Amino acid sequence: MVADSAECSLSRKESATFAGARRANNQVRIHIERLWLIMVYMKFRDCRRSAAMTLPEVLIALLLLGLFLPSVFAINSVCLRLVNATKESTAALQSVHDRCETVRNLAFTDLTSASYVQNLMVTAANASNF
Numbered sequence: 001m002v003a004d005s006a007e008c009s010l011s012r013k014e015s016a017t018f019a020g021a022r023r024a025n026n027q028v029r030i031h032i033e034r035l036w037l038i039m040v041y042m043k044f045r046d047c048r049r050s051a052a053m054t055l056p057e058v059l060i061a062l063l064l065l066g067l068f069l070p071s072v073f074a075i076n077s078v079c080l081r082l083v084n085a086t087k088e089s090t091a092a093l094q095s096v097h098d099r100c101e102t103v104r105n106l107a108f109t110d111l112t113s114a115s116y117v118q119n120l121m122v123t124a125a126n127a128s129n130f
Contacts (some may be wrong), residue, residue: 098125 053061102125103111110116 095125 102120106116106120
């Protein structure tokens with residue numbers, strides 16, 4: 001009998017321990033479910049919040065575009081003017097170089113003749129198109 005009562009008391013202790021563990025597991029499970037629901041709610045709330053832009057964000061974007069695009073066009077026009085000036089400068093230097101080569105290739109008798117040099121200076125140094 002003593003053995004039976006000892007076994008019963010052990011089984012009662014074990015059953016109480018298991019019941020407490022089950023209650024603790026249920027509470028942990030409930031907390032995990034609550035945390036998961038909160039995380040899901042926050043995730044969807046963040047998606048809805050970031051789905052559209054607010055009016056100040058749109059206005060700031062338009063302001064930046066309004067400042068950026070005219071500056072790009074201004075820089076482009078300055079670059080085009082510099083390219084055009086460089087082309088003209090290169091053409092002028094090439095023309096002077098051609099004229100120097102023409103004078104260098106003259107015979108000494110032609111170089112001392114004033115009428116020949118005058119006619120040479122009236123004509124174009126290089127008749128090719130640039």
